[in-house]
Amino acid sequence: MVEKHYDIVIIGSGPGGEGAAMKASKSDKRVAVVEQYVQIGGGCTHWGTIPSKALREAVRKYTEFRNNPLFAEMMKGMNFSYQQLLHSAQQVIAKQVALRSGFYERNAVDIIEGQACFVDTHTVSVQTPDGGQTMLKADAFIIATGSNPYHPPDVDFSHPRILDSDTILNLDQTPKSMTIYGAGVIGCEYASLFRNLGLKLNLINTREKLLAFLDDEIIDALSYHLRDQGILIRHNENYEKVEPGDDSVVLHLKSGKKVKTDYLLWANGRTGNTGELGLDKLGISANERQQLDVNDNYQTSRKHIYAVGDVIGPPGLASAAYDQGRFAAQHIIAGESEYKLVQHIPTGIYTSPEISSIGYTERELTAQKIPYEVGHSMFRHLARAQIIGSKVGMLKILFHRETLAILGVHCFGHHASEIIHIGQAIMSQKKNENNLMYFVNTTFNYPTMAEAYRVAALNGLNRLF
Known part of the structure; x- marks a missing residue:
């Protein structure tokens, strides 16, 4: 048995763990990162953000060429399998792993492969793949172990026809039909992706509307375009049981409906x-979803043990997890952290078209x-959107009638997750500098998608006078 001592031990090498490790190592702390998977990067790199977005981009390009009159003849009879399209994601994953491995090497952070388990308040035992054991002692710990898909006990996830957002990446064929149970961000993204591959698609939503945290106008636009693509959406439905077979799976709903498709x-x-x-053993308890409660400094009930990222719940974003890791490390190093997560974090939803928003919705502003x-x-009026053939979508700015301060920005359409950052930059300015007139008086490149800000600002001003 090997025993080592560090200033900080971080459990998990996803965005939260990486952010913490880089901050701590650059502050001359001796740092180790424990990762149970064979490669670093966490779920973000291997099962979540990177593979799903790389796959989406491959499908988007395939669909774009297939529907482009210039290439229609060439594309006749040319069909790509799901696995062929997924291959592009594997290439991106390999590049991300190599890049991040370099970060740890250059900053002298030790990577220890294996499953970590606390022995006492200052010791974790790591069971290594070769059957060995390494004992790591540290002054402080940061838990950044992420999350995994929720599995209700009455659903047989060992059956090859029942998949989750991790195992979907191991699918070895292109099905003809699929039912997606759950219409959150992951459900909507995969529904859009698989429908673009030509699958018959059922999207089962347990709630009244899609993605209720979005602005109502964006929700309506998303619902319309998913249905326009041919996706059947069923709201306010809950499962009774799941019945898998050799060549299909039947989802029984409490409303009495039965939905039969190749995969669930x-x-x-x-x-x-x-x-x-x-x-x-430490007196730290998790909630019903196995998530940890932390204070504003990301400390658990044991003040030298911190937790960041998906393991503490919302917002569940890779970008936020990285910052949380940095802030937790800063608190360990200095005893305080002057940094906090910004009030408004942009959402990025990679449906087709994609969605991004920041700030308040109309519903929230009305309630307040x-x-x-x-x-x-409207994107259909922008020259750049017409040129690239992506005319579906819009940019929507919400602003204060008296001060003209930007209160929220909502975007639906091509490159929405990039476009949103212009609005984010203005909203983050000082009170007297966050003003709609910035967009009116700024000269934008023409033709660009960014020009939508000037058009939307002028449209809004016209409503005041």
């Missing part, structure tokens, strides 16, 4: 990866009785 993708919630950490106005820019 379960996309209804996630669970924190805390079950094997031995936290009960804040006097606001709306400015729209």
Whole structure:
């Protein structure tokens, strides 16, 4: 048995763990990162953000060529399998792993492969793949173990016809039909992706509307375009049981409906990866979704043990997890952290078309009785959108009627997740500098998608006078 001592031990090498490790190592702390998977990067790199977005981009390009009159003749009879399209994602994953491995090497961070479990408040035992054991002692710990798809106990996930957002990446054929249970971000993204591959697609939503945290106008646009693509959406439905067979799976709903397709993708919630950490020995308890409660400094009930990322629940974003890791490390190093997550974090939803938003929705502003106005820019009117053939979508700016301060920006369409950052930059300015007139008086490149901000700002001003 090997025993080592560090200033900080981080469990998990995803965005939260990486952010913490880089901050701590650059502050001359001796740092180790424990990763149970054979490669670093966590779920973000291997099962979540990177593979799903790389796959989406491959499908988007395939669909774009297939529907382009210039290439229609060439594309006749040319069909790509799901596995062929997924191959592009594997290439991106390999590049990301190599890049991040370089970060750890250059900053002298030790990577220890294996499953970590707390022995006492200052020691974790790591069971290594070769059957050995390494004992790591540290002054402080950061838990950044992420999450995994929630599995209800009455659903047989060992059956090859029942998949989740991890195992969907191991699918070895292109099915003809699929039911997705759960219409959150993951469910909507995969519904859009598989429909573009030509699958007959059922999207089962347990709630009243899609992605209720979005602005109502964006929700309506998403629902319309998913249905326009041929996706059958069923709201307010809950499963009774799942009945898998040799060549299909039947989803029985409590409403009495039965939905039969080649595969079922379960996309209804996630669970924190805390079950094997031995936290009960330390008096640290997880909630019903195995997530950890932390204070504003990301400390658990044991003040020298921190937790960041998906394992603490919302917002569940890779970008936020990285910052949380940095802030937790800063608190360990200095005893305080002057940094906090910004109030408004942009959402990025990679449906087709994609969605991104920041700030308040109309529903929230109305409830708070804040006097606001709306400015729209429809993409079909933008020269750049016409040139690239992506005319579906819009940019929507919500601003204060009196001060003209930007209160929210909502985008639906091509490159929405990139476009949103212009609005984010202006919203983050000082009170007197966050102003709609910035977009009116700024000269934008022409033709660009960014020009939508000027068009939307002028549209909004016209509603005031």
